[in-house]
Structure formats: structure tokens, C-alpha cells
Amino acid sequence: MLIGKQITVLGAGVAGLTVARALALRGADVTIFEQAEAIREVGAGLQISPNGARVLHALGLGDAFAAAGPRAEAVELWDGETETRVARLDLARHKPNDEYRFLHRARLIDFLAEGARDAGVHIRLLQQVDAVDLSGPKPRLTTHQGAELETDFLIGADGLHSKVRKALNGDATPFFTNQVAWRALVPARDDEPNIAQVFMAPGRHLVSYPLGHGLRNIVAIEERRRWVEESWTLHDDALSVQAAFEHFGPTVQAWLDQVENPWLWGLFRHPVAQHWFGRNAVILGDAAHPTLPFLAQGAVMAIEDAWVLAQSLATHDSTSTALAAYQAARRPRTCDIVEAANQNARNYHLSGVKRMVAHLGLRAISHLAPAKLLGQFDWVYDHDVTKG
Template sequence: MLEGRKVTVLGAGVAGLAVARALALRGAEVTILEQAPEIREVGAGLQISPNGARVLAALGLGDALEAGSQRAEAVDLIDGEAGGRVVRLDLARRRPGEVFRFVHRADLVDLLAAGARAAGVAIRLLQKVEGVTLGPHPPRLATAQGEEIDCDLLIGADGLHSKVRAALNGTVAPFFTGQVAWRATLPEDGGLPPVARVFMGAGRHLVTYPLRGGRLRNIVAVEERDRWAEESWSLTDDPLALRIAFEAFVPEVRGWLDRIERPNLWGLFRHPVAARWQGQGAAILGDAAHPTLPFLAQGANMALEDAWVLADCLARAAPEAALAAYQARREVRVRRIVGAANANARNYHLAGVRRDLAHLGLRFAGRFAPGMLMDRFDWLHGHDVTAPVTG
């Protein structure tokens, strides 16, 4: 069904590059329109869980992922104020083939871009799309350069402020969650253990893990507060504000924060999952369809899953039926993941008696039923969108 079909993808991030390769491998003629002058990524670390790694392997990029990332062995939940490990989640003892990896966002984008180009995808840079028109005619794009582009099939991988999502659903204002996040990376000597460490405190938490073989330390710090911040990946903040927010944390954490000179800051806003993911010759995926808070490490993994399922559906049926099947196959799972991420934010920030009881329960489970905590997420990490679909 895809052989020779022309597909236009907006956005050269994780979702756009992955869906472009998936479609091109099935015979489509794919063009990506990217507004930036080069394919590059801001931000820092990502965690690729088994459900996302399966997609990369199915796309023929498993070896590239292994070469460009680091295997994760465990997650430690730590009392950020009193110190001491609350519980360890052992990732290394999962089922055969279930691999968790730490990867720099830029490295993941680079391997996906190389994979897209190798599959024959054309990538056009400096293509800022200012308008998307859907209707009885084929989707039409208006660029900042004054060009009008008619698309046979349009896929919006254009992120939080997606023009394609707006064309399908109208504009819905997100709301501020009362949380802000700082991101930073620090150079290290390569000796960091392959463990994600989550330091939890009242109204705040900090996550750190190694990147690029331990030569970088990735840091994401989240605080609950009334003052909102812009929803932007490129905004920087005074490092003193970050240090003050975590001044009650253990010396190890404060020592890292003392080394940060220009942290990135962004406000965390909750966007609803889009009601319509497709229609009139267009579809959306990744953050354009279902933005999520960063508390379950599933943003990139969901985008990879979307890419595979969308391409698979388009290979099986004519576009109208295929796009409807794509949303049907993805929506229930995505809503469950977004809800679980929202819940994790609350769990990390407990205070007082509730926090003491929660930590006691985690310690008990870690000692007497260590597999139980990881088994709670079998529905998430054990899912395989690349498995054959029957019926």
C-alpha cells in the first residue's frame, strides 16, 4: 500500500525521523520538512526502555543504539534530604532481551537521521511551516518563505505546538502544573556506574544518570512552585535559583549543583491528549498527539512506538482506514502512560507522614519482594508494537 506513495513529514525530531525511516523502508517516498538550519537537538539525556528499543531494533538500528548509548543496570530511589537508598530497581535482571539504555538526545537524533537518509528520505532544512490547511483537497502547507506545498499524505511530528494538531483539533491552551524543571550536564571522568539515581524530597526531586560512557552526568531537577516559567527548551536560569531550591538536599547533590553554570529551565505544562490524531489526509504522532510530563521516561519511547504503528497501519490499508486504525491501536495505551507519568510526579514529592509511610513500604517491598516493583510496569516495558498483528 505504501510503494511509491509520497509522504511529507513535519519535524526532524525523534518522532519524525523514526516514522520517516519506517515508511521509507516500506517503499514510501518520504520528505521531511525541518525549520532549523541543521538537524540538532537541545536537551540532554533520554532513557530508552525495552518497548522503545524493540522499535529501533525492528527499524534496523539496534546496533547503532547499542554503539551510541549505555546499558542501564538499575534505578536507585534515594531520600534526598536524609540520605540513604530507599529501594533499588534492578534492571539488569529483567527478562531476556529487555534492555534499558541511557542515550544523549543528540546521539539518538543523529542515528535516526542517518537511518532516515540511508533509507532514502529527503530532508529539507530551513522550512518553517506557518500554516496547515485541511479540507476536501489534499493537505496544504504555507511556509515562511511564501511557498505553498500540497501533500499527498501529511504527518505532523512537529512537537508541542504542532500546526497539524491545531488543524485537526483547534487550539487548546495547556495549563501550568505548578512544577518547573532544570536540565544540565556535567563532565565526568567516565567512572559513573550505569545507574539512574532519583533523589526525592518534599515538593521536589532530582534525577541523575550517566551519558556517553560516563563522560557526562545528566541532571534533571524538578520543583513545585507558584511562579510559572515559559514552556521552552532553550530558556536558561540563574544557577543560584537551582541551588536554593535544593539547599536542603544531601551534600552530594549540592556539590553537583555548585558546578552548574547555565542550567536550562522550562515550565511543565499539561497538554491534553489530542481528541483527533488523524483525518483529511493527515496524522500526528509523538508530542504533537500526546505530550507527557517527564516522570516516566516515556516521551521518546512513545514516539518510537507511534512511528512503527503508523507505518504498519499505512502498509496494510488505504490511508483513511489506516489512519483510523493507527489511532485505535495507540490511544488507550498512550492515555494510560500519560496518567502514570502524572502519578509519578506526586509520588516523588511526598512530605511528612505520607512520605515516611511510602518509603517504609518501598523498603519492605525491596527487601521481601524485589521483583514486584518492576513487575508493576510489565504492561509498559513488556509491550511490543513490532509483534505481528492478527485479525
């Protein structure tokens, strides 16, 4: 039912570009509205786990994905202050056939945009949509310039502050988690081990991994009472993050000494949307289920959503049935992912006796049954939406 179907996608991020290619490959006529003057991404790294990699391969983007960043060898948990290793999840040894990669978000956006265009997707820049009206037979968009446009079918891939989500659900009220995050890129040698390292301490932790192409990604989290804006474009002084982690070991200190002008954003919890679709409109990615960054699944969930939505629209007789099937397939899983990320945030910041007991347990499992430690995430990484 997708051959020739005209579809408008709001947003040229990971969710929008992936769903646009997935739909265009199935015969849809897809146009993306992007408010920026160019498709670009601010400096940040991300991890793509096997559940996302399977979708990228199924969309014919496997080679571009492999060229975008190094394959991950392991994930390690460290005591940040003593710099002693707590646990190691050896991906290369225990999951040799699964593809985990580290990459700069801009490289992901670049090959997704190229893939969308190659599939025939039209990308219209400088198209800021201020309002979405779903009360009529067709979705109606009002642009920043005051123009009103109708579309046959609308997909909201417009992120945290989605206009489509608001039209479907009304206003949501996120709450500040009393955590802030700094993001930074620093130089790295390309021969460094491809390992994600998490350095933990009471009330704070730091995650770092190499991105290839001479870069290392750093995300540093601190608990604090002072509110910080939820923004991906707010900068902070490098001295702030250095002071927050001054008691960490030399490895972290050496990285932070290289940080200049880091990004800072407040971490907020958003409810998973109750309603993902309406008449000829649907949401996906952060528009539907924003998540904290403590399971590295934000981009991957958007990629999974894109495949399931396109497949559902292509295989059901009616749009309403397709969208209901899409929400039924995706909402329970994304709710579980959001809650698991929330739980990780608490676990990384333990203090006192709880911290001691938890670290002893992790060390024991890592030494005696390392595959079991990694296996607790099988429900995340082994999931394959392309076989659904």
C-alpha cells in the same frame, strides 16, 4: 500500499525521523520539512526502555543504538535530604534480557537522521510551516516565506505546538502544573555505575544518570506558584537550582556545584488529542500526546507511534482505515502513559505522614519482593509493537 507513496513529514525530531525511516523502508517516498538550519538537539539526556529498543532493532538501528549510550543496570529511589536509599529496581538482575539505555538526545537524533537518509528520506532544512489547511482534497502548507505547497499525505511530527494538531483539533489549552524543571549536563567518569537515581523530597526531586562519553544528565524538578514559560531554550542561573536543592545530601550538592547555565522550563499538562487524523493527515509523538517527564516515555512513545503508523499504512487497503486503526491502537496506551507520569509527579513530592508511609512501603517491597516492585511497570516495558 506504500510503494511510491509521496509523504511529507513536518519535523526532524525523534518522531519525524523514526517514522520517516519506517515508511521509507516500506517503499514510501518520504520528505521531511525541518524549520531549523541543521538537524541538532540541545543538550539533554533521555532513557530508552525495552519497548522503544525493540522498535529501533526492528528498524535496523540496533548497533547504532548500542553505541549511543550505556546499558542501564538499575533505578534507585533515594531520600534526597538524608541520602538514604528507599528502593532499588535491579534491571540487570530481574530483567537481564531487556535493553534499557541512557543516551544524549543528540546522539539519538544523529543516528536516526543517518538512518532516515540511508533509507532514502529527503530532509529539507529551513522549511518553517506557519499554517496547515486540511479543508481541501490535499493538505496545504503555508511557509514562513508565504509560499503555498500541497502534499499527497501529511504527517505532523511537529511537537508541542503542532500546526497539524491544531488543524485537526483546534486550539488546546494546557495548564501550568506549578512545577518547573532544570536540565543540565555535568562531567562524569565513564566507569561510574550505570544507574538512574531519583532523589526525593517534599515539593521537589532530582533525577540523574550517566550518559557515557564523559557526561551525566541532571533533571531537577521544583514545585512553585510562579509561572515559567514552556520552552526548551530558556536558560537560568545555576544559583537558582543550587538554592532549590540546598538541603539535599552531598551527592546532589557535588553534581549541582558543576552545573553552569542550566536550561529551565515550565511543566504543563496538555490533553491527549481527540482526533489524530483527518483526510490524508495524521499526527504522532508530542503532537498527539505530550507527557510530563516522570515516566521517561516521551521519546519512546514517539518511537512506538512511528512503527505502528508505518505498519498500519502498509497493511491496510485504504488510508482512512489505516489511520483509524493507528489511532485505535495508540490512543488508549498513550492516555495511560500520560496519567502514569502525572501520578509519578505526585508520588515523588509527598510530605509528612504520606511520605513516611510511602517510603516505608517501598523499602519493605524493595527488600522482600524486589521483582514485584519492578513488575509494576511490565505493562510499559514489555509492550512490543513490532509483534502487533
